[in-house]
Amino acid sequence: MTKLFLALHIIAAIIAIGPVAVAASMFPPVARRALAAPGEGDSVATLGVLNRICKIYALVAVAVPMFGFAAAGVMKVTGQTWVIVSIVLTMIAAGVLGALVLPRQTALMSGDGGEATVKASKQLAMFTGIFNLLWVAVTIIMIVRPGSTLGH
Template sequence: MTKFLLAVHVLAAIVAVGPVTVAASMFPPAARRVLAAPDDPSAVGTLTVLHRICQVYALVGVVVPAFGFATASEMGVLGSAWLIVSIALTALAAVVLGALVLPAQGALLEGRGANPARLAMFTGAFNLLWATVTVLMIVRPGSTTGA
């Protein structure tokens, strides 16, 4: 059962978190292009699609920690420091995405004067948090499982 849960957890991370990180990273440069040429309907359409990808996959991404908890429970590592740090960083990444990245994207789409550079900073923080979680999941400092 552990291998199944771990496989679903990893696949969910790839399928759900990957598109959010890519689409969120593409959004600030696309927003700069829209601000430079506001009458280009394809550029605005690109922003709309990227924002929708971020919204949908942010919701789908909820399955990643759900299967992560199930896997950790099955493995008996719920109290491990590397996992607790990963959980905290995952929660922080969710907050950054939900409270900073998505609203800033929405503000840019609605023309409410959001700053693409600031959005890029929030997106970079979100991506850095996920990269750190990924490294912790692979390296598992102090783990006795041989990784």
């Protein structure tokens, strides 16, 4: 059962978090291109697709901690520091995505242009970077497992 839950946890992370990380990272530069040349090219349509990818895969990403909890439970490691830190960082990443990234994407798509919107795209890039760094940290913790008593 452990291998099944671990496999599902890793597969869910790759399939759900990866697209959000990539689409969210692509959004700010595409938004700046759309602001620089309104009405030209496919930037507005691309923004819609990137935002939709972020929203849909963010919902799918709920499976990541779900399978993670299942794996940790079967492995009897839910109280270990590396698991708790991973859970906290995952919750922070979800908060950054839900409260800082997705709303700013929506605001940029409905923006009227100007300096404030360019500034907003730069802030969005920063929050997206924070979101991605949080997932890098979680990934490293999952591999290194500091304080783990698994003997690996």
